[in-house]
Amino acid sequence: MALPENTTLEYSNENYIDITQHEIEALKTEFNLADAHTHQSQSETQKEIINDLPNLWYAAERKTQYQSEQEFIEKFYTLHGQTTALKRKDEIYLVYAASIGMHITATYLMQRNMRVGLIEPCFDNLHDLMKHMRVPLSPIDESLLYDASNIYDNLMKNAIALDAVFLVDPNNPTGFSLFDLDAEGFIEVVRFCKDYNKLLILDLCFSAFVLANGKSRFDIYEILENSKVSYIAMEDTGKTWPIQDTKCSTLHTSKDINNDVYNILTSVLLNVSPFILNLVSRYLDDSKNDKFSSVNSLISKNRQLAIQYLDGGLLKYYQPKVDTSVAWFEITNPDVTSDQLQQVLVERNVYVLPGKYFYWAHPERGQRYIRVALARNTDMFTQAMITTANIISETYGK
Numbered sequence: 001m002a003l004p005e006n007t008t009l010e011y012s013n014e015n016y017i018d019i020t021q022h023e024i025e026a027l028k029t030e031f032n033l034a035d036a037h038t039h040q041s042q043s044e045t046q047k048e049i050i051n052d053l054p055n056l057w058y059a060a061e062r063k064t065q066y067q068s069e070q071e072f073i074e075k076f077y078t079l080h081g082q083t084t085a086l087k088r089k090d091e092i093y094l095v096y097a098a099s100i101g102m103h104i105t106a107t108y109l110m111q112r113n114m115r116v117g118l119i120e121p122c123f124d125n126l127h128d129l130m131k132h133m134r135v136p137l138s139p140i141d142e143s144l145l146y147d148a149s150n151i152y153d154n155l156m157k158n159a160i161a162l163d164a165v166f167l168v169d170p171n172n173p174t175g176f177s178l179f180d181l182d183a184e185g186f187i188e189v190v191r192f193c194k195d196y197n198k199l200l201i202l203d204l205c206f207s208a209f210v211l212a213n214g215k216s217r218f219d220i221y222e223i224l225e226n227s228k229v230s231y232i233a234m235e236d237t238g239k240t241w242p243i244q245d246t247k248c249s250t251l252h253t254s255k256d257i258n259n260d261v262y263n264i265l266t267s268v269l270l271n272v273s274p275f276i277l278n279l280v281s282r283y284l285d286d287s288k289n290d291k292f293s294s295v296n297s298l299i300s301k302n303r304q305l306a307i308q309y310l311d312g313g314l315l316k317y318y319q320p321k322v323d324t325s326v327a328w329f330e331i332t333n334p335d336v337t338s339d340q341l342q343q344v345l346v347e348r349n350v351y352v353l354p355g356k357y358f359y360w361a362h363p364e365r366g367q368r369y370i371r372v373a374l375a376r377n378t379d380m381f382t383q384a385m386i387t388t389a390n391i392i393s394e395t396y397g398k
């Protein structure tokens with residue numbers, strides 16, 4: 001399908017300062033593989049939810065806001081196996097998007113002059129929101145967390161002078177998780193933070209993919225609460241289902257900082273739409289009933305296609321711990337940067353993300369990677385993979 005003439009891209013990589021600016025541009029392209037939002041169509045049972053939208057609207061009118069919130073919270077945390085958090089469910093706060101929770105978190109860090117160690121690589125808006133709040137940041141290389149037996153020492157060496165440790169789990173873009181076979185790695189992080197009085201901040205926005213992988217999540221809040229560590233944890237619904245950004249995220253903290261964070265939260269918002277809470281609650285039910293197969297079948301089919309068409313030669317597939325909705329590929333030719341490859345692809349209407357933005361402290365390391373979003377209809381995705389493989393073989397020989 002050719003694009004209308006007025007959507008032809010006048011493209012230069014230099015024009016974009018962050019991932020979101022790329023993602024906005026990518027929305028104009030035929031093969032948008034940039035944002036990790038969910039662009040796929042509804043499954044058969046999800047179509048029934050859409051057919052029921054007027055009822056969800058009126059049901060929201062009949063309930064109190066508090067009822068809609070509590071029903072959503074109960075369903076979300078139960079499905080995710082995070083039942084300890086429900087012991088303080090009146091202190092689980094709902095926000096429109098993960099970035100709102102992040103904005104509140106960054107404000108808290110700024111108010112307390114906290115120095116933060118942030119995992120690298122990670123989604124760049126976490127870094128940017130804190131940078132805009134003038135929060136001093138140091139990178140914590142993800143590899144420091146790979147071996148549970150070294151984590152404590154590694155944090156001693158790399159985070160002892162900081163006030164907070166900020167991790168993304170599962171990580172975007174690598175799919176790394178501290179909860180691989182057991183929770184040992186996470187327990188070591190918590191132990192360090194407790195021993196040295198560090199605030200532990202967790203972006204858990206990709207956690208639904210653990211469930212979609214057919215696994216259960218460890219009850220993270222049980223570990224956090226038992227340890228008495230100070231923490232801020234963010235969860236999300238926005239990356240999981242095709243809900244056109246009618247999403248909701250959550251923010252939950254340890255008791256000791258709850259009031260301070262709540263006082264910032266109420267400067268930002270009153271509530272999330274009860275209609276959206278009812279709608280997302282239905283998607284929670286749907287995934288409970290089909291055991292996340294609507295999410296998993298599409299993502300794993302597209303992941304296999306990405307590997308089939310792209311792995312080998314110029315690109316090498318990076319094996320994640322958790323299969324999330326993105327695939328991360330290393331560029332094997334040292335003479336090709338992710339900026340160059342991305343530009344070559346975008347000229348033929350395939351939009352992937354260059355890796356440099358994820359390596360927020362070492363962009364040159366990110367030049368060795370590209371990220372491919374998988375939450376797309378498979379017909380389009382197949383065409384995108386065929387086109388990408390052809391462009392790569394025409395331009396680089398393989």
Ligand SMILES: Cc1ncc(COP(=O)(O)O)c(C=O)c1O
Nearest residue numbers: 036097098099123172203205238
């Ligand atoms: C790990 C992670 N955290 C937070 C966000 C921000 O989410 P939102 O767009 O809902 O604000 C994203 C966005 O992709 C993400 O990948």
